[in-house]
Amino acid sequence: xxxxxxxxxxxxxxxxxxxxxxxxxxxxxxxxxxxxxxxxxxxxxxxxxxxxxxxxxxxxxxxxxxxxxxxxxxxxxxxxxxxxxxxxxxxxxxxxxxxxxxxxxxxxxxxxxxxxxxxxxxxxxxxxxxxxxxxxxxxxxxxxxxxxxxxxxxxxxxxxxxxxxxxxxxxxxxxxxxxxxxxxxxxxxxxxxxxxxxxxxxxxxxxxxxxxxxxxxxxxxxxxxxxxxxxxxxxxxxxxxxxxxxxxxxxxxxxxxxx
Amino acid sequence: xxxxxxxxxxxxxxxxxxxxxxxxxxxxxxxxxxxxxxxxxxxxxxxxxxxxxxxxxxxxxxxxxxxxxxxxxxxxxxxxxxxxxxxxxxxxxxxxxxxxxxxxxxxxxxxxxxxxxxxxxxxxxxxxxxxx
Numbered sequence: 001x002x003x004x005x006x007x008x009x010x011x012x013x014x015x016x017x018x019x020x021x022x023x024x025x026x027x028x029x030x031x032x033x034x035x036x037x038x039x040x041x042x043x044x045x046x047x048x049x050x051x052x053x054x055x056x057x058x059x060x061x062x063x064x065x066x067x068x069x070x071x072x073x074x075x076x077x078x079x080x081x082x083x084x085x086x087x088x089x090x091x092x093x094x095x096x097x098x099x100x101x102x103x104x105x106x107x108x109x110x111x112x113x114x115x116x117x118x119x120x121x122x123x124x125x126x127x128x129x130x131x132x133x134x135x136x137x138x139x140x141x142x143x144x145x146x147x148x149x150x151x152x153x154x155x156x157x158x159x160x161x162x163x164x165x166x167x168x169x170x171x172x173x174x175x176x177x178x179x180x181x182x183x184x185x186x187x188x189x190x191x192x193x194x195x196x197x198x199x200x201x202x203x204x205x206x207x208x209x210x211x212x213x214x215x216x217x218x219x220x221x222x223x224x225x226x227x228x229x230x231x232x233x234x235x236x237x238x239x240x241x242x243x244x245x246x247x248x249x250x251x252x253x254x255x256x257x258x259x
Numbered sequence: 260x261x262x263x264x265x266x267x268x269x270x271x272x273x274x275x276x277x278x279x280x281x282x283x284x285x286x287x288x289x290x291x292x293x294x295x296x297x298x299x300x301x302x303x304x305x306x307x308x309x310x311x312x313x314x315x316x317x318x319x320x321x322x323x324x325x326x327x328x329x330x331x332x333x334x335x336x337x338x339x340x341x342x343x344x345x346x347x348x349x350x351x352x353x354x355x356x357x358x359x360x361x362x363x364x365x366x367x368x369x370x371x372x373x374x375x376x377x378x379x380x381x382x383x384x385x386x387x388x389x390x391x
Contacts, residue, residue, distance in 0.1 A: 071314060086270070155275045189278050191303040192365065220296040228300060228365035229351055 023119070026089070026099070029106075030059045030073055030116040037115055046099075046120070048092040064088040064096060076103045076116050089120070098127045134163050140171040146178040147248045148210075149241075153186030161197035168201060172210045179248040180205055183241055185216030195230050202235055211251060213237065215244035260332070264320040268309045268337075277318045278303035284320055285331055289391055297369040298331055298389055304366050305335035305385060313339020313382065323388065330390040333370070338382040345375060 020027055026043040028036055039054050047054065047062050059073060060066035065087065072085045081104035089097045103118035138160070143149045148171050152164065168180060182198065184190060190198075202212040214237040217225075222239075225232075238244045249256060263284055266277040281302040285295035302318060309316035316337025323332045342348045351364050363385075367373040370387040377383040 075315070157271050157275070188282070189275065189299060189303055191278070191300050191307065192362070193303075193307055220293040223293050224297050224300050224369065227297060227368045228304070229368065230365070 026120040028118050034059050046089050046097050062089055064090050073116055080105055098123050134160050138163055138167055140167050142175050146252055148177040148180040151183040156187055156194045165201045168205055172208050177210050179251050180210055180212045181244045182214050183216040190221055199232055213244045213247055215241045261322045262319055263322055266318050268306045269315045274306040277306050281320055301366045301369040302333055309337045313337035328391045330388050332388045335385040341379040341381050341383055342377040343379055
């Protein structure tokens with residue numbers, strides 16, 4: 001290479017480097033065997049590991065779920081790209097950063113796949129909002145002495161089920177609840193996974209000495225559950241909130257009297 | 260046959276999205292409340308299976324024409340581990356994971372027709388239909 005070419009090469013290489021470093025998002029290139037080839041300063045910051053120690057190590061080492069990270073880059077090599085792939089970066093100081101990756105393969109001058117270019121975006125704020133929203137739409141109300149009402153609105157996934165479980169168990173303990181009513185009228189889809197979550201929540205509540213009633217089972221849900229072969233065991237369920245409340249009263253040996 | 264929705268399944272949110280899509284499409288083409296709900300649950304179970312066993316796959320929703328009536332066809336396809344023993348997988352309360360063991364026999368009951376092809380280490384193709 002003559003001096004001019006060398007200078008040009010150095011110039012373009014410096015330019016590429018400064019672009020990569022200018023990114024506030026953690027960037028990384030990964031080889032076919034899953035090793036980190038290059039990183040920018042943002043990656044160093046989020047992992048807490050110096051650049052020279054990151055390069056050459058397994059990409060998957062820096063995540064709370066290494067297997068999911070591996071699946072992620074394998075998928076990129078298979079499909080050419082992935083979008084919005086969520087992972088959690090673990091900093092050496094213990095801090096966790098939820099991130100969403102966009103990644104694609106890049107090619108060398110011969111048109112061969114050279115590796116993966118992956119960009120992470122910090123989604124901590126988004127996750128916090130999601131959680132707050134999820135908690136906000138899972139209110140637990142004490143409707144009578146010893147009776148708790150938990151109306152579920154929206155889709156129930158494993159995270160939401162966990163929040164429902166925590167909300168319910170905390171309220172049961174704090175308010176000495178004896179009967180909890182879980183209303184599922186506002187849950188658009190009750191498949192076997194959702195039914196499984198509900199059964200778990202109810203079992204845990206029972207361990208704390210509290211009975212549960214599921215209310216708001218519509219005719220469509222009831223028929224589908226039977227056809228699907230869902231057996232929710234000895235869980236008490238009713239179609240309406242009104243019936244559920246009556247059952248709760250009779251369980252507590254209370255009577256509503258017309259004045 | 261007209262494909263009205265093709266959805267890649269790679270995370271839990273996709274399962275919810277595709278089953279809501281199925282519910283709306285079924286209602287739109289004239290299925291009753293209960294039948295529409297059955298279809299959406301069948302889709303949800305198939306998509307959950309894809310996510311659980313194969314990690315990634317596709318759900319296609321097709322409007323199909325029969326001799327006398329139209330219907331909705333749900334195709335679930337993945338390149339996952341496949342099913343070793345289909346007869347076992349079609350038994351009630353059989354599950355290789357920690358689910359409720361509902362899965363495929365439940366889906367079969369919710370729909371009118373059910374076909375399954377699976378090869379270990381290659382993947383699984385399930386085609387299921389419900390007629391209006």
